Amino acid sequence: MAKEKKLVEFITSRDEDFAQWYTDIVKKAELSEYSSVKGCMVIKPAGFAIWENIRNELDRRFKETGVENVYLPMFIPESLLEKEKDHVEGFAPEVAWVTMGGMEPLEERMCVRPTSETLFCDFYARDVHSYRDLPRNYNQWGSVVRWEKTTRPFLRSREFLWQEGHTAHATAEEAEERTLMMLNVYADLCEEFLAIPVVRGRKTDKEKFAGAEATYTIEALMHDGKALQSGTSHNFGDGFARAFNIQYLDKDNTLKYVHQTSWGMTTRMVGAIIMVHGDDDGLVLPPKVAPTQVVIVPVQQNKEGVLDKAFELKTILSGYRVKVDDSDKSPGWKFSESEMRGIPIRVEIGPRDIAQNQAVLVRRDTHEKISVPLDTISEEVGKLLETIQHDMFERAKAHLESHTYEATTMEEVKDLADHKPGFIKAMWCGCEECENKMKEVAGITSRCIPFKQEKLADTCVCCGKPATKMVYWGKAY
Amino acid sequence: MAKEKKLVEFITSRDEDFAQWYTDIVKKAELSEYSSVKGCMVIKPAGFAIWENIRNELDRRFKETGVENVYLPMFIPESLLEKEKDHVEGFAPEVAWVTMGGMEPLEERMCVRPTSETLFCDFYARDVHSYRDLPRNYNQWGSVVRWEKTTRPFLRSREFLWQEGHTAHATAEEAEERTLMMLNVYADLCEEFLAIPVVRGRKTDKEKFAGAEATYTIEALMHDGKALQSGTSHNFGDGFARAFNIQYLDKDNTLKYVHQTSWGMTTRMVGAIIMVHGDDDGLVLPPKVAPTQVVIVPVQQNKEGVLDKAFELKTILSGYRVKVDDSDKSPGWKFSESEMRGIPIRVEIGPRDIAQNQAVLVRRDTHEKISVPLDTISEEVGKLLETIQHDMFERAKAHLESHTYEATTMEEVKDLADHKPGFIKAMWCGCEECENKMKEVAGITSRCIPFKQEKLADTCVCCGKPATKMVYWGKAY
Numbered sequence: 001m002a003k004e005k006k007l008v009e010f011i012t013s014r015d016e017d018f019a020q021w022y023t024d025i026v027k028k029a030e031l032s033e034y035s036s037v038k039g040c041m042v043i044k045p046a047g048f049a050i051w052e053n054i055r056n057e058l059d060r061r062f063k064e065t066g067v068e069n070v071y072l073p074m075f076i077p078e079s080l081l082e083k084e085k086d087h088v089e090g091f092a093p094e095v096a097w098v099t100m101g102g103m104e105p106l107e108e109r110m111c112v113r114p115t116s117e118t119l120f121c122d123f124y125a126r127d128v129h130s131y132r133d134l135p136r137n138y139n140q141w142g143s144v145v146r147w148e149k150t151t152r153p154f155l156r157s158r159e160f161l162w163q164e165g166h167t168a169h170a171t172a173e174e175a176e177e178r179t180l181m182m183l184n185v186y187a188d189l190c191e192e193f194l195a196i197p198v199v200r201g202r203k204t205d206k207e208k209f210a211g212a213e214a215t216y217t218i219e220a221l222m223h224d225g226k227a228l229q230s231g232t233s234h235n236f237g238d239g240f241a242r243a244f245n246i247q248y249l250d251k252d253n254t255l256k257y258v259h260q261t262s263w264g265m266t267t268r269m270v271g272a273i274i275m276v277h278g279d280d281d282g283l284v285l286p287p288k289v290a291p292t293q294v295v296i297v298p299v300q301q302n303k304e305g306v307l308d309k310a311f312e313l314k315t316i317l318s319g320y321r322v323k324v325d326d327s328d329k330s331p332g333w334k335f336s337e338s339e340m341r342g343i344p345i346r347v348e349i350g351p352r353d354i355a356q357n358q359a360v361l362v363r364r365d366t367h368e369k370i371s372v373p374l375d376t377i378s379e380e381v382g383k384l385l386e387t388i389q390h391d392m393f394e395r396a397k398a399h400l401e402s403h404t405y406e407a408t409t410m411e412e413v414k415d416l417a418d419h420k421p422g423f424i425k426a427m428w429c430g431c432e433e434c435e436n437k438m439k440e441v442a443g444i445t446s447r448c449i450p451f452k453q454e455k456l457a458d459t460c461v462c463c464g465k466p467a468t469k470m471v472y473w474g475k476a477y
Numbered sequence: 478m479a480k481e482k483k484l485v486e487f488i489t490s491r492d493e494d495f496a497q498w499y500t501d502i503v504k505k506a507e508l509s510e511y512s513s514v515k516g517c518m519v520i521k522p523a524g525f526a527i528w529e530n531i532r533n534e535l536d537r538r539f540k541e542t543g544v545e546n547v548y549l550p551m552f553i554p555e556s557l558l559e560k561e562k563d564h565v566e567g568f569a570p571e572v573a574w575v576t577m578g579g580m581e582p583l584e585e586r587m588c589v590r591p592t593s594e595t596l597f598c599d600f601y602a603r604d605v606h607s608y609r610d611l612p613r614n615y616n617q618w619g620s621v622v623r624w625e626k627t628t629r630p631f632l633r634s635r636e637f638l639w640q641e642g643h644t645a646h647a648t649a650e651e652a653e654e655r656t657l658m659m660l661n662v663y664a665d666l667c668e669e670f671l672a673i674p675v676v677r678g679r680k681t682d683k684e685k686f687a688g689a690e691a692t693y694t695i696e697a698l699m700h701d702g703k704a705l706q707s708g709t710s711h712n713f714g715d716g717f718a719r720a721f722n723i724q725y726l727d728k729d730n731t732l733k734y735v736h737q738t739s740w741g742m743t744t745r746m747v748g749a750i751i752m753v754h755g756d757d758d759g760l761v762l763p764p765k766v767a768p769t770q771v772v773i774v775p776v777q778q779n780k781e782g783v784l785d786k787a788f789e790l791k792t793i794l795s796g797y798r799v800k801v802d803d804s805d806k807s808p809g810w811k812f813s814e815s816e817m818r819g820i821p822i823r824v825e826i827g828p829r830d831i832a833q834n835q836a837v838l839v840r841r842d843t844h845e846k847i848s849v850p851l852d853t854i855s856e857e858v859g860k861l862l863e864t865i866q867h868d869m870f871e872r873a874k875a876h877l878e879s880h881t882y883e884a885t886t887m888e889e890v891k892d893l894a895d896h897k898p899g900f901i902k903a904m905w906c907g908c909e910e911c912e913n914k915m916k917e918v919a920g921i922t923s924r925c926i927p928f929k930q931e932k933l934a935d936t937c938v939c940c941g942k943p944a945t946k947m948v949y950w951g952k953a954y
Contacts, residue, residue, distance in 0.1 A: 036557060036599050037587070040550035045615070048546045069525045073517035074551075074589075074620060074636055075573075080513060096552075097577035098589065101635075102570055102624040110514070112551075112575065112589070122513050138522070143551060143619070147579040158578075159551055 011340075014280050018224040023153070025274055029283045029341050032153040039151045039158035043267070046341060047154075049291035050270050051161060055141065057193050057289075058163065058265060061185050067137045067165060072119045074142070075110040080118045084243040087117060090210020094147045096158075112145040117211065117236075117262055120166035121244035128258060130249050131170055137178070139165040154271035155228075155477050162266035168246065168258040172237065175259035176214075179235040182263040183216040186231030194269065195286040195393040196220050196276050197400050198230060199423070199472055201448030206432050209262075213237035219447045219472060221400045222275035225421020227447045227474040230272055233263035271477075276396050277365075283342030284365055286392050287385040294322040294381060295338045299331045299350030309354050313347060316378050320385065339364060344388050345381060365392055404472075408457045410441065413473070417442035423474050427467035429460035437462050438473060447472040488817075491757050495701040500630070502751050506760040506818050509630040516628040516635035520744070523818060524631075526768035527747050528638060532618065534670050534766075535640065535742060538662050544614045544642060549596045551619070552587040557595045561720040564594060567687020571624045573635075589622040594688065594713075594739055597643035598721035605735060607726050608647055614655070616642040631748035632705075632954050639743035645723065645735040649714065652736035656712040659740040660693045663708030671746065672763040672870035673697050673753050674877050675707055676900070676949055678925030683909050686739075690714040696924045696949060698877045699752035702898020704924045704953040707749055710740035748954075753873050754842075760819030761842050763869050764862040771799040771858060772815045776808050776827030786831050790824060793855050797862065816841060821865050822858060842869055881949075885934045887918065890950070894919035900951045904944035906937035914939050915950060924949040 010028055012020040026032050031047030043051065059069070075098060082088045095111035113119065124136060141163045151157045165182060169175040183200060190196040198218035208215035212234035220230045241247070241257035250256050277284040287293050294317055298310040310324045325334045331348075338346050346362040353359050359377060361370045365388050372380040403422030407413045416424050424444065428434060438444055449469045460467045487505055489497040503509050508524030520528065536546070552575060559565045572588035590596065601613060618640045628634045642659060646652040660677060667673040675695035685692035689711040697707045718724070718734035727733050754761040764770050771794055775787040787801045802811045808825075815823050823839040830836050836854060838847045842865050849857040880899030884890040893901050901921065905911060915921055926946045937944045 033600070033604070035550050035596070037550040037552050037554060037596075040552065042550070042600055043548040045545035045547055048548055051548075052546060068522035069529060070522055071520040071525055071528075071620075071638060073512050073514040073519070074622070075514050075517065077514060094579050096575045096579075098573045099576045100574035100586075102572070109577075119512070119514075123510070123519055127510070143548075145551070161548060 011280065011282065014223065014278070021278075021280075022271075022274060025278055025283055025340075026153045031270065031274075031283075034153075039148060041151075041153050041157050043161075046291070047270055050273065050285070050289060051267055053289045053291060054189075054194070054265075054269055055163070058185070058189055059141075061189060062139055062163075062165070065137070065181060065185065067139045070138045070140055071142070072116055072123060072140060074113050076113050076116075076118055077108050077110050079108060080122055081111060083118060083121070084211050084240055087211035087240075091115065091146075096145050096147055114144055114146045115262075115264070116140065116144075116164055116166065117240060118244075120262075121240050121246060121260075124168050124258065124260075125244045125246045128168055128246055128248050131251055134168060134170045134248060134258065135174060135178070136168040137165070138167065139163055152271075154274075155268050160267050162264050164262060164264045167261045168241075169260070170248065170250065170256070170258065172259050175235055175237070175261050179214070179216060179233045179261045179263070182261070183218065183231070183233040186233070186263070186265055187218045189265075190218060190220065190230055190269075191393065193286070193288045194273055195288075195389055195396060196230070196272055197393065197397040199400075199448060199450050201450035201472065203232070203448060204432075204435060204446045204471070206435050207446055209234045211236060211239060213239060217448050219423075220272055220276065221403055221423060221474075222272070222477070223278070223399065224275070225403050225475075227423065227472075227476040228268070228272050228275070229447070229476065230269060231263070231265040234261060236260040236262070268477075277392060278342070281336075282340035284392070285342035285344060287344040287389045290342065290344050291321060292323050292341075292343050293320045293385060294345045294347060295334075295343045296322065296324045296347045296349065297331055297334045297338065298324070298326060299348055299353075301326060303351045305354060306349070306351060310349055313349060313359065313374070313377065316374075317347075317381055319378065320381060335362075345384060347377075347381075363388060365395075406456055407461055410461060413438070413444075413461060414442045417444050417475070421475070423447065423472045425454070425456060425470060425472060426461035427455075427457045427459065428469050428471045429463055429465040430468040431463070434460055434462035442473075444473045444475055447474050447476060488757065488759065491700065491755070498755075498757075499748075499751060502755055502760055502817075503630045508747065508751075508760075511630075516625060518628075518630050518634050520638075523768070524747055527750065527762070527766060528744055530766045530768060531666075531671070531742075531746055532640070535662070535666055536618075538666060539616055539640075539642070542614070542658060542662065544616045547615045547617055548619070549593055549600060549617060551590050553590055553593075553595055554585050554587050556585060557599055558588060560595060560598070561688050561717055564688035564717075568592065568623075573622050573624055591621055591623045592739075592741070593617065593621075593641055593643065594717060595721075597739075598717045598723060598737075601645050601735065602721045602723045605645055605723055605725050608728055611645060611647045611725060611735065612651060612655070613645040614642070615644065616640055629748075631751075632745050637744050639741050642738070642740045644738045645718075646737070647725065647727065647733070647735065649736045652712055652714070652738050656691070656693060656710045656738045656740070659738070660695065660708070660710040663710070663740070663742055664695045666742075667695060667697065667707055667746075668870065670763070670765045671750055672765075672866055672873060673707070673749055674870065674874040676877075676925060676927050678927035678949065680709070680925060681909075681912060681923045681948070683912050684923055686711045688713060688716060690716060694925050696900075697749055697753065698880060698900060698951075699749070699954070700755070700876065701752070702880050702952075704900065704949075704951040705745070705749050705752070706924070706953065707746060708740070708742040711738060713737040713739070745954075754869055755819070758813075759817035761869070762819035762821060764821040764866045767819065767821050768798060769800050769818075769820050770797045770862060771822045771824060772811075772820045773799065773801045773824045773826065774808055774811045774815065775801070775803060776825055776830075778803060780828050782831060783826070783828060787826055790826060790836065790851070790854065793851075794824075794858055796855065797858060812839075822861060824854075824858075840865060842872075883933055884938055887938060890915070890921075890938060891919045894921050894952070898952070900924065900949045902931070902933060902947060902949060903938035904932075904934045904936065905946050905948045906940055906942040907945040908940070911937055911939035919950075921950045921952055924951050924953060
């Protein structure tokens with residue numbers, strides 16, 4: 001049986017060393033590999049298939065709200081990047097510069113897009129003329145580059161895949177409505193599709209996007225108690241429109257600036273799935289996002305009729321994403337491998353099961369085994385997939401709730417930050433000095449000002465002045 | 478009625494100036510715009526939706542053959558690009574170089590991928606160990622950059638979208654089989670989905686891909702008689718494997734080099750659709766690839782019941798991709814616009830039609846009008862979409878056939894090249910000198926050595942030496 005345990009043996013225990021456990025899963029579940037290009041990753045088929053499912057679902061939800069896909073260039077001429085002051089300050093230090101095209105130096109250097117606000121603005125300035133042209137609800141799927149010093153697969157890499165939506169509206173109200181609408185699309189996708197509960201809220205000015213008037217965010221809590229910013233939606237007001245001169249002729253025959261938004265979600269969500277749901281046996285995929293939902297493992301597959309039955313089962317289960325593992329590995333190895341890859345349900349079927357006209361369903365999330373008659377297996381699998389999806393969300397939600405703490409003094413803040421990884425809810429006066437001090441004293445940053453406000457105290461936990469907001473604080477990826 | 482004709486008035490006639498007609502359609506059908514980034518284009522929603530449909534269909538067909546999607550970095554360190562001699566010679570002159578990352582110069586400059594053979598080889602060298610790891614049938618969707626001097630929307634731009642498949646196999650036979658399989662996937666997609674007939678064949682050594690042992694191609698014929706290379710599939714043999722040291726341990730316990738292929742199709746297929754099917758009223762989309770297959774235009778929409786009926790029809794036709802144009806434009810303008818955008822069927826419905834319980838279907842490809850009873854409209858639309866798809870292919874095929882000529886002397890070649898735009902079939906000895914001379918004398922290049930060989934003569938049309946192959950020649954985009 002030594003061989004059967006091999007895969008798991010290579011994994012560090014989650015509670016022992018969370019960072020190493022994460023890296024082990026990325027590697028052993030074959031999600032991603034380092035590449036020869038420093039700081040960039042190779043996304044392997046098992047990892048990419050997860051991203052494809054997220055992408056397809058998100059794209060479908062976008063289109064339901066009237067979003068259309070477009071594609072803009074990957075390069076930004078330096079003069080274009082510099083048009084909006086805050087934006088260039090935020091991004092210029094971390095871009096990759098193209099200085100040669102073919103054999104010749106460029107007249108003006110260009111960066112590889114770290115984000116495409118400036119390109120969309122440049123395009124809208126030429127494309128939007130009248131109130132009839134609004135709103136523009138455009139989205140783009142692609143990759144962007146940010147020259148990070150330290151990188152981790154899916155969580156932080158120099159190139160990553162994402163979508164970036166960029167919209168232009170006639171009024172400030174419409175822009176605000178779109179900003180919040182897209183935040184909710186992200187939040188719903190996380191909760192309904194990825195089984196990851198999130199806290200919805202607004203970023204403080206210190207944490208907002210370079211050039212934005214307001215940044216909204218969804219924050220998820222990983223198993224280790226660290227937060228992961230999982231999607232952001234920005235309202236730019238007319239700041240970019242003024243910098244790029246994007247005006248439209250309104251019905252009243254006057255020229256007005258458009259109001260803009262942008263919003264993005266990235267491949268880091270694959271990392272979130274690992275860190276919220278994974279366990280010491282490997283990845284655990286929520287059924288809705290799992291590229292393979294059911295793996296059928298024939299036991300004693302060389303015995304007559306076993307493989308036939310396995311493939312017959314595959315046909316019966318064709319309403320789900322199902323595979324038969326008929327490789328020449330041992331059943332134990334296959335069990336271990338299917339667990340490492342996080343496949344929600346394993347169906348074990350051997351001669352004894354066939355004789356009894358049944359099969360054994362094994363839940364990846366709880367390891368629970370259930371014998372089911374073959375006659376009703378398709379319904380049983382369908383119900384079980386729903387149960388798993390539901391239970392995974394509930395467990396993640398319970399974890400988030402049990403790891404969300406309240407603090408009304410700095411001693412409590414520090415004690416929690418040092419000994420109780422999770423979200424810390426505390427009142428805040430609204431000034432950046434206190435944010436800096438929270439970082440300095442307790443090593444935490446403001447994650448968001450949640451929409452669901454509570455009054456925990458009258459004064460700022462940090463400076464004692466009157467509090468204006470309740471804030472979620474924490475350590476973050 | 479002047480206003481109604483406006484859209485069409487802006488289009489140059491196809492026979493008058495094909496290049497300008499093409500540019501006009503790209504602009505007026507809102508497929509693409511030039512961007513501020515020289516040589517790069519903005520793909521607008523109407524253009525991107527066509528590409529999305531091509532991508533989704535191609536991706537589905539790939540997966541049916543066992544292909545898996547992955548994602549590799551967009552950068553190639555210079556030393557990696559240089560590993561395969563022919564390959565670097567072919568691509569190095571036309572790449573964009575990144576020399577700065579953040580504020581610091583890079584130790585080694587990197588190019589933005591013009592194609593990813595070297596990255597896949599570098600990955601396979603670390604990823605493939607045993608015969609059990611083969612085949613690797615990987616594909617990637619993304620964009621690449623080639624520093625072109627002259628560009629045209631969709632046909633040639635510095636950045637373009639594509640997919641690139643890269644496979645690794647245990648044997649030469651398997652690699653050859655995969656190379657041809659993917660060529661046929663491209664050919665079938667063109668013919669069945671885009672209604673574009675193609676000639677399947679092999680490139681001459683002069684025209685093959687930098688680093689390939691053999692390049693296969695599908696060549697389509699545009700309305701102006703110029704050829705468009707529409708998809709290529711390359712067999713690398715073990716050339717790259719030797720350069721990158723990609724070896725596997727075979728069953729017989731010896732180390733062997735893998736055999737590799739790559740294959741790609743790009744956004745230029747959007748250009749092919751325009752140039753094969755378009756007419757003087759604008760774009761004409763084959764139903765299968767059309768983002769909107771049916772547009773319903775209410776006539777006298779302010780009269781009671783007309784708009785309601787239009788939306789009722791939309792529900793009845795919900796099995797197709799259908800839209801109602803209820804904007805405040807005049808019906809004539811809407812007709813003209815739906816034609817410019819190439820929507821296969823327009824449904825006109827007004828008070829008189831409603832009284833008679835009928836609607837008028839207008840075919841985009843033939844302008845034919847057909848009155849159909851509302852009770853059977855869904856079936857009628859379904860049948861008509863099939864008919865249009867079929868007829869568009871047959872017309873394009875007839876055009877290809879009637880514009881394919883034979884030549885057995887250089888006088889004939891020159892005369893055809895000067896006066897009869899199209900494919901010229903002629904015998905060839907097999908040497909590059911004759912290819913160069915055909916270019917010099919008649920301005921044509923070898924498009925492909927078709928799989929379907931014919932013997933038109935015993936000798937090379939150019940040098941008179943014994944012929945080895947019949948070749949398709951022509952002017953190409």
